[in-house]
Amino acid sequence: MLHRLIQLLSFEFKLRDLGAVHYFLGIEVQSTGMGLMLHQHKYILDILTRAGMTSCKPVDTPVSPLKITILPDTSFSDPTRFRQIVGAL
């Protein structure tokens, strides 16, 4: 059925069959016996490398809402770096 679909699509569009997917848009795809495992191991390591945090200590929760506030605070010295890292998330 899949081959038939690819064949039908190729009549309408120019396409190249690259085979089974392994890495697409930062997402790794691994075939397991039961199905597919999608994860971002490589992408996360890339971000940590960019941020210089490859050897940081892991935490269990992503954020504590109690600590986020709009109260006045000193500006971060490197806004470009901030935006690059946040943009990658």
Add this chain to the structure above:
Amino acid sequence: MHAPTDSHWVTVKHILRYLKGTTSYGFHITRGSSFALHGFTNADWVGSIDDRKSTAGYLVFFGQTPISWKFGKQRIIARSSTEAEYIALADDTAKVIWLQYFLIDLQVPSISAPTIWYDNLGATYLSANPIFHDCTKHVEVDYHFVYDWAAKKEIQICFIPS
């Protein structure tokens, strides 16, 4: 993003540290026999110290695979934890109903009505029982919305301990 502060950066670093601990996490898309939708919803209450809005979210599974999720600050301020949970329940209901009709459009043989799992007994009772509580209008709308779908048996609301 236009004016990042030191505390913003601390928050970003915290997120990165979380990612560091979750590099092996992922989604397992499995070949399953179940075509049922299961939604899981939760909310805190008045979590934001700036405007006292609550944070809530949902995660929807299709069979055993997570397919849809959203977490964030609620649009309005909830005056009780049940109110916050109920707003979240209404958001989850809207999503699950949308997904259910989408599956029907795709002619997926969806066997049963979707189930929404919930850890707030007050909200679960509210969805099953048309006793009118002293709600303000914003929650009343969510209340009727969820109750209506549950009464039509298009969705099922179940309690799950947190």
